[in-house]
Amino acid sequence: MSDFLKHECGIAAVRLRKPLEYYYDRYGTALWGFNKLFLLMEKQHNRGQDGIGIGCTKLGMPLGEPYVFRRRSGERDALSSIFRKEVKAFHKMARKGILDPKSPADIKKRFDFGGEILIGHLRYGTSGDFDEGSCHPYLRRSNWPTRTLMVMGNFNMTNAGELNRVLIERGQHPVFGTDTQTVLEEIGFHLDEAHTSIYHELRDAGVAGTRIPDQISEQLDLERLIRESAAFWDGGYSICGVIGNGDMFVMRDPSGIRPCHVLINDEVIAIASERVPLMTVFEAEQDEVEALDPGAVLTIKSDGGLHRGRFAEPDPFRPCSFERIYFSRGNDPDIYRERKALGAALVPQVVDAIDGKMEHAVFSFIPNTAETAWYGLMDGLRMLRRQQVKDAILDAQSRGGLNEEALDDLIMRNWPRGEKIAHKDIKMRTFIAQEKGRDQLVSHVYDITYGMVGENDALVALDDSIVRGTTLKKSILKILARTSPRKIVVCSTAPQIRYPDCYGIDMSELGKFIAFQAAVNLHRKSGGQAVLDRVYDECRRELAKPYSEMTNRVKGVYEAFTPEEISAEISRMVKPEEIEWDGDVVVVFQTIENLHASIDGPSGDWYFTGDYPTPGGFATVNAAYVRWFDGVGGRSYDLPL
Structure with missing residues (x-):
């Protein structure tokens, strides 16, 4: 993706189903679960660069022994750093004789992460401070194991403000800066209620105090607890939590917006945001890994009892399509x-943009994540050319046939040519991301392959998506223009991003979207300021309604223009003014129809269509427009609804 875009976090969890001795005997290490957690997180490192956290809960620890542990870091390279420190600490204790590395029981007692339940989180922050304190898992401690709680997740709650007010109206004094804290406190409140209710029943029944903790643990109903906690949540989420007694849960939002996958076998219950890490780390087949159903909660009791239940009825399935396109x-x-299908679907638009002259075009991609779609584009172009050649041969045969020279010319001419033109310097990109305002450095993020593009060639560059267009204008187009093509065609495998996301992707400020800017420009050029004023009034009226009754009034900004007209304005806007190259820039976007045809099954498309899966989305988009119109920046998640 050319635009720098933070996105959903990643979760990983390992719940061992055998004693530690089993893994030591079979695999030669009692840290089998700890190692698997590291690998699961490493295989999902694409999902978090702002920080990480890991947690461990040990089952059946004697009274007086600690049983819950956590490490977090907001530093760069936090993943390898934290695990390296823990492994170093383990070996240091072994050298000093503090623990016996051949004794699973000793390891469990003395090594903080030598337990049966291990969880990990990779953070891409969309709100709050980006430091250690904002990293998951969040921990709520108590001297009662059945009131101690660790929670982590991949989510945004659109109604976090309302949820916080509920806490305050109960009489609580929450200290919050993110919706994660809100979720932790809400689950914690219902956990406290359940714990206290069971405790009073047992105490009043005369049960001995020493027996009460075990009986509370047995009677805790996790599914009911989660159902009560999530009753008013609005957002996209996959959340995993562990109670101090060893009970555990994982849940997925009713629309299935955020991904969550589970692997269950005789040795382990493992959870991850993505399917392939589970397949790779545990050498599992594709059909052994299941996606958690929308609205479902998987609970594992401390004794290993597994239950699949529901905390909410499923809504229409709307998984985030950006997972498929990019994340x-x-x-x-x-x-x-x-x-690949998304790339192939662009073939008709690409051929039209280059005037059908494939012999005078070079097809490339903007590194690195668009490479797979580029293979699909090239396959589609070759299939098109193959059909053209076939039709021409059949036509020539009907008119007397072709000689060898004409046949060679027909076959070789106009064959699509692919080259890697753009190269990205990852280290430079990282440096610039830390040094805001250094626009003069942006153009050096990319470099090019020289001598591959002729002055009569069109250069076609495939990108995953175009959100803000900033990097195109300031960097990519400037450097691509140095190849001196007659035309540059930038193709997005995603449709025009017109509306904010409020479910985990960091794209919520409406005024930063190049598609929105283009529509506004077209209105102002045609004297359509009255339309923008009207939409503002409509959005304010929507925000006065109960948020369950709101609709998306921002659609009115786009109604007057075709997608092609907006694309043409974007093409004009992103062409750099300060370069000598005078060729044309054409920006091509995927169609909504082709997006859905390329992705198997339902896919959420609210950032393209404005059709949000939850009421909070409509509140967010209307508030985002009001903020833009009033000149107020920032995100529009935490709404005063």
């Missing part, structure tokens, strides 16, 4: 096929 690792077989 998830491309080695998932379905995602790989879909990304």
